[in-house]
Every structure is written in structure tokens, then in C-alpha cells.
Amino acid sequence: MKAEVHIIKERCKGCGICIEICQASVLEISEELNTNGYHPPVAKNPEACINCGMCEMFCPDFAIWVTVVKEADVNV
Amino acid sequence: MSRSIVEGVGPIHPFNEFLQVGSIPSVWCPGCGIGTVVNIFIETIEKLKVDVEKLCVLSGIGCTGKIIDYLKFNSAHKVNGSVLQYASEFKMKNPDKKVVVFLNDVDLMIAGSDDLLNIGTKGMDVFVIYINNFIYYVLIEHRSLLKTPFMGTTTDMSSASPFNIPHLAKSCGARYVARWTPLHVRRLMYSMRDALQRDSLSFVEVISPCLIYYASDGIVGRSFDRMKLFHDNAVIKHNEPIENLDIRFQDKVIVGEFIDEREK
Ligand code: SF4
Ligand code: SF4
Ligand code: SF4
Numbered sequence: 001m002k003a004e005v006h007i008i009k010e011r012c013k014g015c016g017i018c019i020e021i022c023q024a025s026v027l028e029i030s031e032e033l034n035t036n037g038y039h040p041p042v043a044k045n046p047e048a049c050i051n052c053g054m055c056e057m058f059c060p061d062f063a064i065w066v067t068v069v070k071e072a073d074v075n076v
Numbered sequence: 077m078s079r080s081i082v083e084g085v086g087p088i089h090p091f092n093e094f095l096q097v098g099s100i101p102s103v104w105c106p107g108c109g110i111g112t113v114v115n116i117f118i119e120t121i122e123k124l125k126v127d128v129e130k131l132c133v134l135s136g137i138g139c140t141g142k143i144i145d146y147l148k149f150n151s152a153h154k155v156n157g158s159v160l161q162y163a164s165e166f167k168m169k170n171p172d173k174k175v176v177v178f179l180n181d182v183d184l185m186i187a188g189s190d191d192l193l194n195i196g197t198k199g200m201d202v203f204v205i206y207i208n209n210f211i212y213y214v215l216i217e218h219r220s221l222l223k224t225p226f227m228g229t230t231t232d233m234s235s236a237s238p239f240n241i242p243h244l245a246k247s248c249g250a251r252y253v254a255r256w257t258p259l260h261v262r263r264l265m266y267s268m269r270d271a272l273q274r275d276s277l278s279f280v281e282v283i284s285p286c287l288i289y290y291a292s293d294g295i296v297g298r299s300f301d302r303m304k305l306f307h308d309n310a311v312i313k314h315n316e317p318i319e320n321l322d323i324r325f326q327d328k329v330i331v332g333e334f335i336d337e338r339e340k
């Protein structure tokens with residue numbers, strides 16, 4: 001089972017909670033700025049995601065979530 | 077996590093149906109625990125499959141009061157401590173609605189404790205989520221009502237005596253009392269789940285530090301460190317005697333589920 005991390009950059013306020021909370025070190029602060037002037041996270045290491053859902057539960061602005069990628073989709 | 081499996085849908089946040097999407101990002105400071113509490117609340121609503129038509133969310137003054145701006149539920153915003161009074165009136169007129177109230181220090185400690193007593197003694201089914209950030213006061217003489225743990229740089233703050241809010245809730249007749257910090261996400265979710273299923277007054281205190289407060293005193297740097305300060309200084313003691321729950325200066329914060337009296 002693979003998981004995919006989705007980030008809405010414009011919703012993010014750059015608090016960094018998701019980066020700290022991720023046990024698998026998937027996320028990293030990015031260089032780019034969104035329109036509010038914050039640095040959203042980026043998935044630097046998406047294969048390592050274990051789909052724990054912690055980033056999704058902690059994010060105060062509903063900017064990040066994970067979905068499961070079905071095996072069939074991965075092979076295509 | 078079955079809810080994470082979104083089939084045939086593009087990148088849409090699973091909670092978008094409960095959110096006023098246009099208002100997000102919220103006005104809260106980056107890293108403020110209130111946003112996480114809202115996230116956990118929506119997750120609880122979704123997991124329990126609560127009928128949102130039967131739900132009414134009320135909020136009071138201050139940063140906590142902004143919560144309803146981002147929720148797509150039946151909601152009302154009441155100023156200056158009248159939210160618990162409104163909750164009791166609303167519940168009397170609409171007994172079939174599930175009332176959830178988000179409070180902060182003013183709504184409960186300064187203006188609403190009499191209404192909490194009213195709700196509790198009448199056995200009304202109201203779920204109170206009290207977000208305690210140790211900060212709010214409307215007049216300078218209200219300032220010493222709550223004790224701020226882990227800091228006491230100003231003399232008026234450190235002279236304040238601690239107040240035991242779970243004890244207040246229990247005395248008012250709450251039959252479910254718990255306390256967590258926003259970083260205890262799963263435990264907070266289980267507490268919200270249990271509290272929502274009770275049919276009398278239930279009370280959950282969330283200790284969520286105000287980041288601005290700490291920043292102005294130059295205590296710690298990043299927002300996550302400030303939240304973690306409370307998380308690391310929390311000890312989980314379920315069913316701790318309610319008298320021991322006051323938060324003393326630079327002492328451990330006791331969190332857990334303290335009272336769970338089910339209906340007989
Ligand atoms: S789901 Fe878990 S492992 Fe994946 S990015 Fe989020 S916190 Fe990290
Ligand atoms: S927790 Fe949410 S708001 Fe904070 S940095 Fe991560 S995605 Fe952005
Ligand atoms: S950090 Fe303090 S001022 Fe900022 S939103 Fe949270 S409670 Fe309000």
C-alpha cells in the first residue's frame with residue numbers, strides 16, 4: 001500500500017507542525033512562498049510515507065492530507 | 077484509515093464538506109492549537125457520523141470565537157460571555173439539537189460560570205469544549221483569574237492563585253470531564269467522541285498555549301516548541317481525584333479522563 005501526500009500551498013501558514021510530527025521524515029520546508037508569504041512544506045521523500053495520517057490530523061488549516069494509492073494505479 | 081481512501085475524487089481535502097472553504101486559511105497565528113482542535117472536532121463528527129442538521133455549534137469571544145467562521149454547521153457567535161446563557165436558552169427551545177460550545181476564559185471564568193451551573197444542574201445535554209490559553213481578560217482586574225504555568229515573569233501573574241477548572245465543571249454537574257493538550261490528538265478525539273455521546277453536560281478542557289503571549293515574553297522560539305512545552309510537561313493520569321487538577325507554576329499538568337459517569 002502506498003500513500004500520497006497532498007498539500008494545498010495557498011492554505012498553509014507555514015507553522016511547521018506537519019514537518020515536526022512526521023515520524024518518517026517525509027516533509028521539508030520549501031523555498032517557495034505562497035500568496036500570504038509563508039513557506040509551505042514539500043514532500044521531499046514521498047516514498048517513505050507510512051500513511052499514519054498524523055500530518056492531516058495536526059494541520060490547523062486543513063492544508064495537508066494523505067490518500068492511499070491503489071496497487072493497480074501504481075503499476076500503470 | 078479508510079476515510080483517507082478517496083476514490084474517483086481529485087485532490088480535495090476530506091473535510092471540505094464541513095468547512096467554509098473560502099475563509100481558510102484561518103486568522104489564527106501559525107501553529108496555534110485552536111486550529112488543531114477544530115481539525116480533531118471535525119474528525120470526530122465525521123467518524124461518529126453525527127447528523128450535522130442535529131448539531132449546533134456555539135462560540136464565544138476572542139480567538140476561540142472565530143471557530144464557527146470556518147465550520148459549515150448550524151452555528152452562532154455570542155459576545156462577551158453570553159454564550160453559555162444562549163446555549164441553555166437554545167437547548168430549552170430545541171431539545172432535539174446537540175449543542176457544542178467552544179469557550180475561552182472570558183466565556184467561562186469571567187461571565188459564564190453561573191450559566192454552566194444552570195446547564196449542569198438542569199441536566200441539559202450540552203458539550204462544552206473549553207480552550208484554555210491562559211490569556212484572556214477584558215479588564216485589568218480580571219487578569220489574575222487564571223494562573224499561567226511555566227512562566228511568571230510579571231509580578232501580577234505570579235501572584236495569582238491557580239484555579240481548578242475541571243473541579244468547577246464537576247461541581248456544576250458535568251458527568252464527563254477530561255483535559256488534554258492539542259498535541260494529544262488521538263486521546264482528545266476519543267474524549268470528544270465519548271463526550272458527544274453523553275446526554276448530560278460534558279466538559280473537555282484543552283490546554284492550548286497562546287503563542288503570542290509566549291513570544292512577547294521571549295520564552296521560546298518556534299511555535300511547535302511552545303505547544304510541545306505543554307505536551308512534554310503533561311502527565312497522563314486517568315481518574316485522578318478532581319481536587320488535584322489545578323495547574324501550579326512550573327509544575328506538571330495532569331491530563332486525562334477524570335470523570336465518566338454514564339447514565340444508569
Ligand atoms: S501520513 Fe504520516 S508518514 Fe505520511 S507525511 Fe503524513 S505524517 Fe508523514
Ligand atoms: S501543519 Fe498545515 S499549515 Fe502548518 S506547515 Fe504543515 S501544511 Fe502548513
Ligand atoms: S496564538 Fe494566541 S493570539 Fe494567536 S490565534 Fe492562538 S490564542 Fe489567538
